[in-house]
Structure formats: structure tokens, C-alpha cells
Amino acid sequence: MILAPLAVIPDAQGRGVGGLLLRTGMRLLRDRGIRLVFLAGHPGYYLRHGFVPARAHGFTPPFPVTPEEAWMVRPLEADAPGGTGGDVRCADAMNKAEHWRE
Ligand SMILES: CC(C)(COP(=O)(O)OP(=O)(O)OC[C@H]1O[C@@H](n2cnc3c(N)ncnc32)[C@H](O)[C@@H]1OP(=O)(O)O)[C@@H](O)C(=O)NCCC(=O)NCCS
Structure with a gap:
């Protein structure tokens, strides 16, 4: 989920x-x-909440995110983000490139 x-x-x-x-x-x-759980946001803020860069775990965002490290993921269970990766899609309301630019 995003x-x-x-x-x-x-x-x-x-x-x-x-x-x-x-x-x-x-x-x-x-x-x-x-x-x-995924998000695009300031890495400095979200790192302290347990998020890590998602691309390093093979997850691509619905639209390009700049800087790349701002696309982040956090496991909600004890397990790691997992080795599968994949393309993450978003809800229709957010499915426009302008919603993914700062
Ligand atoms: C990021 C945001 C949601 C944080 O909300 P907040 O209620 O101020 O956050 P908190 O009170 O829980 O935490 C504040 C702490 O986060 C730090 N912080 C805030 N923004 C930060 C950022 N962009 N990078 C790193 N640290 C940040 C503050 O310095 C503060 O640190 P401290 O506890 O050591 O003093 C808020 O600043 C905001 O709305 N910013 C504009 C929109 C935005 O950037 N949203 C994130 C992208 S989706």
C-alpha cells in the first residue's frame, strides 16, 4: 500500500x-x-520511521521520483522488504505524473 x-x-x-x-x-x-508500505517523501524524515529506499529492494514507483532515494518502503511485519520486488501501482486519484512531482 502507498x-x-x-x-x-x-x-x-x-x-x-x-x-x-x-x-x-x-x-x-x-x-x-x-x-x-511505500511512500515518496523526504528521506531524512522517513528514515527515522523505519523506511528505506525501495529501488534497492527492486520496487519501482508508479511515476519517476526525484531524488531516487525518496521512493521508500517499510515492512509492517518483522520480515525484510523481500527479494521479489515489482512495479507498484497507485490509486486512480493519484495516478497522474503531476502528483508525483515536488
Ligand atoms: C514532513 C512533515 C509531515 C512532518 O510533520 P511534523 O508534524 O512536523 O513531524 P513531527 O513533529 O512528527 O517530527 C518533527 C521532526 O521531524 C523533522 N523533520 C521535519 N521535516 C523533515 C525533513 N524534511 N527531513 C528531515 N527531518 C524532518 C523535524 O526536524 C523534527 O525533528 P526533531 O524531532 O529532531 O526536532 C511536515 O513537516 C510537513 O507537512 N512538511 C511539508 C510536506 C511534506 O514535506 N510532506 C512529506 C512528503 S509526503
Whole structure:
């Protein structure tokens, strides 16, 4: 599943809201049996939440993501992202190149 985009209004940033949204989103996905969560976002922020670059694990994004490391994945189970890889597709609402540019 893709969990993005995520944004917190500037006045409310830095108070843990982004982290709470991320953890809650991942818990809801885990409860639905989802094993991998993907997103395109600032690597510096998401690395601290357990995400790693997804291309290194063989997963390609629906549209090009720049920088490449911003396309990230995190396993929701104890296992690693897995050796299978593959093309990740997104929901129709996000299926336009302009939604994948910063
Ligand atoms: C990224 C974002 C969602 C974080 O939300 P937030 O509520 O401010 O996040 P939190 O309060 O949980 O975490 C704040 C911490 O993350 C760090 N952080 C915020 N943005 C960061 C970034 N782009 N890169 C690295 N670290 C970042 C802050 O410095 C802070 O660090 P600290 O805890 O050591 O002080 C928010 O800054 C935002 O909406 N940014 C604009 C939209 C965006 O870039 N979204 C991500 C792409 S989908």
C-alpha cells in the first residue's frame, strides 16, 4: 500500500503530529494485513520511521521520483522488504505524473 502524501500545516509542525499520523496509518494498514508500505517523501524524515529506499529492494514507483532515494518502503511485519520486488501501482486519484512531482 502507498501511504502518501502526508502534510501537517506549518503552524502545527514539530509537535509530533506527522509521526502520529504515520504510526496510526501504519497500524491501520497492518490491521488490514498489509505487509509493505511505500511512500515518496523526504528521506531524512522517513528514515527515522523505519523506511528505506525501495529501488534497492527492486520496487519501482508508479511515476519517476526525484531524488531516487525518496521512493521508500517499510515492512509492517518483522520480515525484510523481500527479494521479489515489482512495479507498484497507485490509486486512480493519484495516478497522474503531476502528483508525483515536488
Ligand atoms: C514532513 C512533515 C509531515 C512532518 O510533520 P511534523 O508534524 O512536523 O513531524 P513531527 O513533529 O512528527 O517530527 C518533527 C521532526 O521531524 C523533522 N523533520 C521535519 N521535516 C523533515 C525533513 N524534511 N527531513 C528531515 N527531518 C524532518 C523535524 O526536524 C523534527 O525533528 P526533531 O524531532 O529532531 O526536532 C511536515 O513537516 C510537513 O507537512 N512538511 C511539508 C510536506 C511534506 O514535506 N510532506 C512529506 C512528503 S509526503
